[in-house]
Amino acid sequence: MNILKSNLLLLLLLLLSPISCSILHSSADLADSYDFIIVGAGPGGSALSNRLSENPSFSVLLIEAGGANNDSLTINVPLLCTKLTPNTQWDWNYTTTPQNHLNNRVLPFPRGIGLGGTSAVNCLVYTRGSKQNIDKWAELTNDSSWGWDSMLPYFKKSEKFNFPVDKHNITNQFNPLFHGFDGYIGVSVPGASRSIDSRIINTTQLLPSQFPFTVDMNTGDQLGVGWVQALIDKGVRSSSVAYLSPSVLARPNLDVLLQTQVSRVLPSSSGNTFTTVEFSNHNNSLQTLTASKELILSAGSIGTPSILLHSGIGNATTLSSLGIPPLLNLPSVGQNLTDHIGVSTTYLVNSTHTYDTVLRNTSLSTHLLHQWLTTKTGINVDTSENHLAFLRLPSNSPVLSSFGDPAAGNETAHFEFLFQNGLSQLTPSGNYLNIPIGNVSPKSSGSVTINSTNPFSSPLINPNLLSSPVDIHILRHAILTSREFINSPAWSRYILQDLTNASSVSELDEFIRANAVSFFHPVSTASMSPYGVTEWGVVDPDLRVKGAKGLRIVDASVAPSLPAAHTSAAVYAIAEHAADIIKSAYHTK
Numbered sequence: 001m002n003i004l005k006s007n008l009l010l011l012l013l014l015l016l017s018p019i020s021c022s023i024l025h026s027s028a029d030l031a032d033s034y035d036f037i038i039v040g041a042g043p044g045g046s047a048l049s050n051r052l053s054e055n056p057s058f059s060v061l062l063i064e065a066g067g068a069n070n071d072s073l074t075i076n077v078p079l080l081c082t083k084l085t086p087n088t089q090w091d092w093n094y095t096t097t098p099q100n101h102l103n104n105r106v107l108p109f110p111r112g113i114g115l116g117g118t119s120a121v122n123c124l125v126y127t128r129g130s131k132q133n134i135d136k137w138a139e140l141t142n143d144s145s146w147g148w149d150s151m152l153p154y155f156k157k158s159e160k161f162n163f164p165v166d167k168h169n170i171t172n173q174f175n176p177l178f179h180g181f182d183g184y185i186g187v188s189v190p191g192a193s194r195s196i197d198s199r200i201i202n203t204t205q206l207l208p209s210q211f212p213f214t215v216d217m218n219t220g221d222q223l224g225v226g227w228v229q230a231l232i233d234k235g236v237r238s239s240s241v242a243y244l245s246p247s248v249l250a251r252p253n254l255d256v257l258l259q260t261q262v263s264r265v266l267p268s269s270s271g272n273t274f275t276t277v278e279f280s281n282h283n284n285s286l287q288t289l290t291a292s293k294e295l296i297l298s299a300g301s302i303g304t305p306s307i308l309l310h311s312g313i314g315n316a317t318t319l320s321s322l323g324i325p326p327l328l329n330l331p332s333v334g335q336n337l338t339d340h341i342g343v344s345t346t347y348l349v350n351s352t353h354t355y356d357t358v359l360r361n362t363s364l365s366t367h368l369l370h371q372w373l374t375t376k377t378g379i380n381v382d383t384s385e386n387h388l389a390f391l392r393l394p395s396n397s398p399v400l401s402s403f404g405d406p407a408a409g410n411e412t413a414h415f416e417f418l419f420q421n422g423l424s425q426l427t428p429s430g431n432y433l434n435i436p437i438g439n440v441s442p443k444s445s446g447s448v449t450i451n452s453t454n455p456f457s458s459p460l461i462n463p464n465l466l467s468s469p470v471d472i473h474i475l476r477h478a479i480l481t482s483r484e485f486i487n488s489p490a491w492s493r494y495i496l497q498d499l500t501n502a503s504s505v506s507e508l509d510e511f512i513r514a515n516a517v518s519f520f521h522p523v524s525t526a527s528m529s530p531y532g533v534t535e536w537g538v539v540d541p542d543l544r545v546k547g548a549k550g551l552r553i554v555d556a557s558v559a560p561s562l563p564a565a566h567t568s569a570a571v572y573a574i575a576e577h578a579a580d581i582i583k584s585a586y587h588t589k
């Protein structure tokens with residue numbers, strides 16, 4: 001063999017060996033035992049697997065129902081995020097039960113499947129909510145370690161703030177004091193300008209008391225209009241797979257088993273110790289594996305309660321009536337599902353500089369995708385909006401006096417605007433401004449339940465949107481407020497027509513009931529509650545399942561309340577905190 005050939009062989013071996021060594025496709029390749037078995041590779045499970053396997057004396061297995069996904073262009077290109085759900089290979093493709101307060105519509109309820117979980121299919125907005133939102137967690141758990149001051153270091157620890165790819169000056173677009181630069185998850189401000197940027201900023205200058213500009217909405221003080229921060233690393237989506245980088249996967253004490261759906265957690269012979277996981281690899285027959293220390297569910301706000309209920313952990317009466325032997329009576333499992341609701345308002349505009357033009361021009365779209373592939377620049381480096389607004393009802397609003405304030409406090413938003421320069425779906429003609437509007441402090445809550453003893457059947461998801469009357473008042477007020485934003489002189493001669501076509505209270509309510517959807521931020525289905533409290537809650541503040549041994553939960557389901565924010569930032573921070581809690585339980589760092 002000549003030198004060239006042997007060098008090539010060496011290179012090939014190097015490329016093939018260390019990177020994929022701990023990704024397992026078959027359960028036949030599992031080690032005999034692991035200290036920790038973690039279920040679900042979304043933000044909760046990926047971050048936790050990484051942090052626990054930092055300790056070389058721990059062995060960790062991460063189990064994920066889906067595949068690797070990471071070579072998909074649609075996942076990696078930020079602007080293509082809206083193509084990832086619903087009804088795709090990357091989605092569990094759930095739907096809700098008919099929503100009573102939304103004209104009985106059945107809504108898509110996407111959840112990501114595969115490495116990255118829902119963070120691989122989400123729309124990348126990075127928001128933490130208000131200080132009051134996170135302090136509410138400390139209040140509800142009676143544990144100050146879940147409050148803002150303790151959690152801010154965990155938000156920062158997970159974050160790798162990076163400068164936008166167009167290298168523009170970002171002074172006044174974020175506050176570096178509140179960001180982490182050495183974590184795993186890429187966060188950046190927009191790397192390409194859009195033609196509506198200046199109109200949005202001008203509106204904050206023309207109407208500063210109603211629409212104040214904020215430099216950074218992730219400081220705990222969230223109110224105002226500002227530049228979006230998005231989960232992007234140098235122009236590429238940053239999902240929780242960032243915590244499973246090749247160098248992390250090269251750790252000899254971490255294995256990741258793909259295409260493996262967990263059906264149940266099983267008790268050991270000694271009562272309430274649940275360290276055994278039951279699963280099917282590639283839809284083959286069920287197998288079990290026992291963790292020598294702990295089993296940790298990170299299957300998300302839908303997957304985690306579903307596994308618990310099928311395991312006999314939930315409301316004992318309901319489980320018995322279904323024919324599932326109850327092992328642990330925890331009536332809150334699957335309850336308190338709280339989610340944001342939103343509706344888009346769309347305007348026809350007097351400009352061709354919108355995304356609609358790109359979508360209708362195949363050669364331009366191809367050129368822009370090629371630009372992203374070759375230089376990671378151009379409009380594809382960003383998510384769907386360059387600006388967000390987090391705003392409140394006026395303090396003298398009759399809605400607040402009639403219903404009370406559903407927000408976590410007087411510095412927490414009731415509603416959010418996302419300013420999109422065009423529609424993300426192809427339309428035959430016209431150019432548009434699209435403003436999805438979310439109620440981010442909803443009072444309504446629903447549930448995840450099961451109606452089958454088959455653990456692989458879909459759960460019943462009922463977010464029960466708008467079940468609390470205050471929620472539609474907030475959305476209606478938010479639509480009217482968005483019109484005041486657009487009526488500012490900054491938009492003169494730009495807006496041609498408001499396509500919402502609803503003015504009176506009844507027209508607006510009917511528009512909302514006919515068009516509103518989930519914003520896909522379910523939390524609290526396995527909520528934390530204080531130690532010693534058994535009337536509500538599923539886990540203690542150390543994330544151990546109440547009444548069980550060896551079983552914890554680390555994902556969005558444990559959040560005791562829903563922040564006025566897109567939720568993944570909170571889940572990364574929860575997982576970082578959880579890793580420290582678990583390490584200290586074993587006297588290690």
Ligand SMILES: Cc1cc2nc3c(=O)[nH]c(=O)nc-3n(C[C@H](O)[C@H](O)[C@H](O)COP(=O)(O)OP(=O)(O)OC[C@H]3O[C@@H](n4cnc5c(N)ncnc54)[C@H](O)[C@@H]3O)c2cc1C
Nearest residue numbers: 040042044065117118122123124125262300303556566568
């Ligand atoms: C369309 C959409 C847009 C969104 N946009 C944003 C956004 O812009 N910004 C933001 O911050 N958040 C957004 N979110 C929400 C955010 O992505 C989630 O809050 C976050 O991913 C939750 O993390 P998690 O770890 O709790 O669960 P998930 O990310 O859902 O991860 C759970 C993992 O567990 C796996 N799993 C489930 N059941 C099993 C089982 N039985 N066996 C094995 N594995 C299992 C799943 O396949 C998945 O990989 C969006 C969500 C959706 C659906």
